[in-house]
Amino acid sequence: MSVGAGVVEESGDFAFTVEQHLTPGGPPLHLRIDLSGRHFADTLRSVTDWWAEAGEPHPGVAPAARMPAYSTWYSLHQSVDAPSVERQAAIAAAIGCESVIVDDGWQTTDRTRGYGHCGDWQPNPAAFPDLAAHVTEVHRLGLSYLLWYALPFIGRLGDAWHRFQDKILHHEPHLDAAVLDPRHPDVRDHLTQRVAQSVERWGMDGVKIDFIDRFAARPAPAPPTGADCTDAHEGVRRLLADIDTRLRRTRPDAIVEHRQPHTSPALWPYATMLRATDCPLSPAENRQRTIDCRLTAGPLAVHSDMIMWHHGETPENIAVHLINALFAVPQISADLTRQTPDQLATLTFWLGIARRHRAALQLGTLHPARPELGYPLVRTHHDDTTVIARYAPIPVPLPDTGRPTLLVANADRDTAVQLTAVRADRAHATIQGCRGEIPSRTTLDLAPGPNPVTVPTGGLLTLTREP
Template sequence: MLISWNKNTFTAFMAVMVIFLCIKKVEAVGFEPEGFSFDNDKIEIEGSLRPFTSSIEIEELNMRRFLVKIYLHAQTPSAPPSFSVKINFPKDNINQLWNSQTWSNKSYFTMPSYDRAAASFAIVSGLTINDQNQITFTSRDRYENRFINTFVQEKGDTLVFGLGLFEDNPPISQIQDYEVQILVDFRNVHFSNAIYEASKWRLADKFQSITTAVDTSKVPVYSTWYPMHRNIPLENISRELDSLSAFNFKSILVDDGWRSLVKMKIDTVYNYDEESFEIMTDFNQKRKDLGLKLYLWYSFPFLGGNPAVSEKFEGKYLHYKAPLQNYVLDPRYPEVRKHLISTYANFYSNWMFDGFWFDFLSNFYPPENISVNDDLGRDYTDVGIALDSLTNELNKRLKSINPNIFMGNKFASVGPNRSNYENFLAGFVGVNSIKIVREKMVNNRLLYGSKTPFLEIMGVHPRDKSIEVARKFQAIMYGNPYLSFYITTMPEDNKQTIRFWLEYWKKNYDVIMKGDFEPIKVARQYPAIHVENKTKSIYTLYEDYTLALPYSMTKTLDVINSKESELLNFVISQPGMEYSYEIYNHLGAMTEKDILKTKRKNTVEFLIPSGGFIRFL
C-alpha cells in the first residue's frame, strides 16, 4: 500500500538517516586526510628492544594498501622483548570502530564501536558514519598472533591504532630473529570489503586451500536437531524424508543425539543395539534412495566419557568438563590420537555416509584451562600443534577410505556467543533470538565471504506464526540455510512460507552469496543488509531505516521488510519520477502491483507486509 507525503513534511523528514540505494555502483567520495601520507614517521615503536635491533620496511601492495614488516635481531638467543607498535591516524572522519575481538584494556576512545565477533584473530577498522573504510589493520607472525593484542587510543585529534607484542604471557623459549607483518588498508571502500581482504591476507593458507565456495549441491540442508530435541524418534523422522523433496533440500545433518541410538564399545570394536542398528540403516538407505547427502554431527568429538576409556587413558587428558561429566582427551599423546582416529575411521567404514561435522575441531582445546599432569609419554608439548597433527592424520585416514568425505568447514565460526557452552553448530527457535543470530551471520560473512562457516540452525515450532518463520529465515539468509522442523505437525502456511523463501534463496543465490555484501551501521549491530551484483540489488531491513530510491532503475531491486511493523519510508531522488513496483507478502503471494508516480512528492511511504517485500522493476 502506498502512502503519500506532501512537500511541507519533507524538511523535517530529511532529518531521518538516509541510506542511498545506488543501483548503479558509484564509488563514494573519498577521504584523504590533508597532508597525510603513510611512511615510517607514522609508525612508533615503544618499549625497550634490548638486546634486539629493529628495522622497518613498508611496501605499498596496491593503491592505499600497505604491508609493514618489522624485523628484530639479536646476537644471541634471548627472551622476546615486550613492546608496542603504534600507527597514528587523524580521527576527523572516523565515526565508528570495528574489532573482530573484544577491546583490550589498553583501548580508550569515545566514539561508537563494535567488538562482539569473538574471533580468534584481530582485525580493527576505523570507518565513517556511512560505513566507508578509513583504516583497517591486522597482523601475523610465526606464533599465529598468540602473543599480540590490539588496541585503539584517542589522543586529541589523533587515533592511535596499536599492537602490543609479548606483553602478556610471552613464550618461554628464546629467539634470535623475529618478524611481524602488519597489513594497513587506507582504501576508501565499504568497510566490509576492507575486512574481508584483511581476513584473506591473515588466513591466506586456509583461503588458498579452499578452491570453491559453498557447494550449492549440498544446500539448503535439513537438520534433525529440533525434532530430536523434542524427542521425536528417528524412525518417525525417516518416514518424513519423502516430503523433504518438496522443500528442495539437498542434504541432511543428523544432530548429535544420533549417538544415543547407536551403542558402541570402546576403542575399535563395535557392538550395536540391534533395533537402533536397523533404524539407522533404514534411515541411511532411504536418504540414499532420495539422493540426499548425509552428515553426522559430533558436538564434542574428543571426550572420554566411557569409564573404560577414562581408565585406559588415565592421566592423559587435558581437564574434566563438569557439566558433561567427561574427560577431554589429551592429543599430545600418540596413543590418544591413534585411538581417536581409529574410532572414527572404523565407524565411518561401516556406515559410509558423506561426512562428519566435528564441532570445535579447530579451536576446542586452546581456550580451555589445561591441567598440568606428569608427562606420561607426550610427543608434543603444545596442544594446538598436537591438535593440528590429529586433524591432519584424521583427514588422511578418512580420505584414504573416501577421497570426497566432508570434514567440516576450514574456518572456525565467530560469534557473538550466546552461552558459556556455545557450540559451533547451534540452533534457535524463537524470534527473540533473531537479532543476535543475524549479528553472528554478518560477522562470519564479513570475515569469510561466501565461504562462511555460519550454521545457526533455524528450528520451526508447530505453533510458530508463518510471519515469524519468514523473519527467522531472513535472519540467516545471507549465510547457508539450515532448517529443522517436523513436517507432520507443521501448519500448511508454515510449509508454504518455508518453500517460498528457500526457493527465493536458490533463485537469488548469485546475488545473495556471491554479490557485494554490505552490512549497514556497524555501531548499531547491522540493522540493514545490502547485497547486489550486475543484475539485481536486495536490501533487507531489520529495523526502521529510510531508503532513497535511485534516479533510474537499471536493475531489479527487492526491499525485504524483516521488521515487525509494515511501514517503509523512501526518499525520491528527483520529484516527477515513476517506478513500477510489486508487493509480496511473507508467503510469496503478490498483494499489489502498480506504478508509483511521484509528481511533486519528495517522500513516499509503503505498507509492506512484515516478512514480505517490495520489488521495483
C-alpha cells in the first residue's frame, strides 16, 4: 500500500492519495477519514483505538517498563563488562531508575562498533564470566535487567555465519554483516533460542530488540528452498511471535523494547515499550519523537532516546533534557560516576517527578500544541492533576477546570512565565529550581488574562488551587 500527499499546483488543492496493490484473496482496504475538526491528538487517539480493535490482544506492560531506565549505550558504548555495569547500576538505582539496559558489546571483544560478531549471541567471557551471577547482583541493587539483540544481523566474523550464510535476505557489507531470512524455520528457531536464553538461562527481565526495520530494508528475493512462508513480513511476524511465546513461558511480564521506526500496530502484541530513535544531545528532537510516539503507540510504554550530555554540562541544561522527555519514560545514558553532586541532584529531582506523576505524564489525556512548530507547549491531565511543559517563550494557558493541582515545567531560557487565566482564581504556588530547591512559596491571586511568574530554566512551578 502506498499513501501520499502533496500540492496540486494547478488548483491550489492539497491532495491525499491511497493506493492499494491488490493480491488475489488479500485483505480489503479500510480507509478511515475523520472530519470532526477536533484536536488532532484526540483524532489520533481514536485511530489507535481503531487499530487495536482489529489487532491481537496486547499482553500488558510490566510496571518497570513505565519507570526511568539507565542504558549503557551512549555512556559506555561497547566497553561494557560486569563491574562497569554494576557501578552504573548502583548509582542509577539511587537516583530513581528501575531498570538497566545493557546494549551492544556484551557479546563480543571487538570494540570497533561494527556488527561482524552478531548472530552467535553468547556473552564475551572476558567481560561477563558469569552472566547469571552478574544479573543477580543488578537485581540485588533493585533494578530490572534488559539485554540488547540486533535481531536481523548475522556477522561475517561469528560462528553462525558458516551455518546461515546461504539463508540471507540481503548483505550489509559496510556493517560486515548480512540480514537473515526469517522465512526459514531454522533461522527463526536459532534466533528464538538465543534471545530466550536471556530470561531462561541468565534470569533477565526482558530484551531490547533492535533493527527490526532492516528485515524490510530492501525487497525480499523469491522464496528460497526450505522456506515455510513466501513473504518476509510474515516470517518476521512468526519470529517475533515465537520469541514472545518463549519469553513469557519463563517470565509472563517480560519487557520487550522496540524502537522507531518499527512502530506498526502489527508489532504491538510482541512489545511492551517503544523507544524514540537515536537523537543524541538533541532535546528538541527527543521531544518531538516521543510526542509523535505517544500519539500513535497505542498500549505501549513510550521511552525517550537515551538522554546524554557532556560531563561538564550545567544542571539547568540537564534538566532541560529531562523536561523535553517529560511525557515519556526517561532513559538516561551518561557516566554516572563522573557526575557532580548538583548534577546528581538534578537527575534525582526530575526522575522523581517522572515517577510520582507517571499516571498523568504517561497515561493521561495528551494535548500537544502546534505540531508544525515542534510542540512548543505540551499538556496532559489525569484525575486531579494537569502537567504543562513549556519549550518556548510563549504564554501558558491555565485550564479552566476543577483539577486542583497544576505543574508547569519550564525548559526555555525565558524565566518570565505568563500564566493566562480565564477567570479570577487563587492558588498556592511553589517554585523549584532544577535541583528541586525551593526559592519561593507564595499565594497567587490570579486575574483574568496574563499573570507573570518567574520560573527558573529547568525549574518547576506547582500550583494548588484553593477550593
